[in-house]
């Protein structure tokens with residue numbers, strides 16, 4: 699097993715790799731946020747579950763991380779810094795504001811450390827960037843930085859939203875035709891809101907009676 703944390707499809711509802719990555723800290727609107735990236739292997743597990751690395755690469759990196767624990771911890775620290783920068787960039791972009799220099803620098807510093815994407819491939823009926831063959835602990839962060847750069851340069855800020863549940867506040871890219879999506883997921887926050895509305899309605903009805 700790669701990671702102690704089990705990842706579910708409900709952890710990947712952002713619609714973009716960089717948004718799912720930004721959502722690896724839960725309940726940022728609450729007094730007790732929950733950071734699911736506690737160790738390098740958590741980052742590794744997340745990337746494997748997100749399909750950003752192959753299982754062979756994951757095994758290699760897991761071995762590397764065991765052999766170089768300090769380097770792995772440093773990559774985890776960079777991952778958290780990147781996540782903080784991305785969250786700042788996404789909030790300001792969605793709000794139509796200029797980014798903070800520190801946030802943009804945070805993304806660009808890591809983009810500069812990532813190798814160039816030099817070839818496009820045809821895979822499973824779609825085009826994507828061919829991932830360079832590397833063995834670096836930091837390679838886990840590259841697809842996230844590329845995804846963020848692609849989103850910021852080609853995406854529509856009006857479609858970048860945060861879950862309407864104030865405590866959750868997960869990011870997602872609203873690809874619906876009329877931009878009507880409100881929740882990170884209907885099966886979690888959407889359902890909770892529906893149950894609350896139902897409770898409030900029955901309470902009002904009971905009070906009236």
Ligand SMILES: [Zn+2]
Nearest residue numbers: 861866882887
């Ligand atoms: Zn939510």
